[in-house]
Amino acid sequence: MPRLTITVDDDFAAEIDSFMSARGYANRSEAIRDLARSGLQQAAVEIGGPRPCVAALIYIYNHEMRDLPKRLTRGFHHRHDLAxxxxxxxxxxxxxxxxxxxxxxxxxxxxxxxxxxxERGVRHGHVVYLPADGAHDRGRGESRGHAHKHNHERRAP
Ligand code: NI
Structure with missing residues (x-):
């Protein structure tokens, strides 16, 4: 396995350590590997322009804020092909x-x-991208839309 050496400042190291203890990681390499892997996965989907993907968009908003619920609904109806x-x-x-x-x-x-x-008034917006291509590549029953296998495979590091 190749060995990478990275330099970080004290604050960042402390942040990594508290992430590790919160998640129960035993060593830094493992924690940083997982963080980097998920970052790479996100980047691959985001950069992959025309490639199909699925995403979970999570956000908090104040429903009393003038017009905001209406603006959100309008935004999703405008792209009802995606939402x-x-x-x-x-x-x-x-x-x-x-x-x-x-x-x-x-x-x-x-x-x-x-x-x-x-959108003004939307807080803590966060989105998780997952690649959607290849989901129908394997398995039988191409004629039936949901006859694919659900692989929860990880990419090789
Ligand atoms: Ni509500």
Whole structure:
């Protein structure tokens, strides 16, 4: 296994250590490997423009804020080809938490996600991208849409 040496400042090292203890990592290499892997996976999808992807967009907003619920709904209806479903949770008196699942070309999904996150009054916007190509490559039953295997494989490091 190749050995990489990286230099970080004290604050960043402390942040990594607290991440490690929160997640129960035994050593830094393992923690940094997992963080880098997930960063690379995100970057691969985001950069992969025309490649199909699915994404989970999560965000919090104040439902009392003028026009905001309407603007969000309008944004998703405008791209109803990408926005597949939304889960809504009444987080507290004023705040709603939503998770919207998106599916489509990486570039278009990213554009919509960025647009929603940038809406005034949307807080803690975060999006997780997963590649969607190859899901139908293997297995039998090409004629049936859902006859594929669900592989939870990891990319080789
Ligand atoms: Ni609500």
């Amino acid at each position: 597949q479903a939304t889960l809504h949770m009444h987080l507290d008196h004023d705040s709603c938490l939503e998770v919207t699942l998106l599916k489509g070309r990486g570039s278009e999904v990213q554009e919509l996600a960025d647009h929603i996150i940038a």
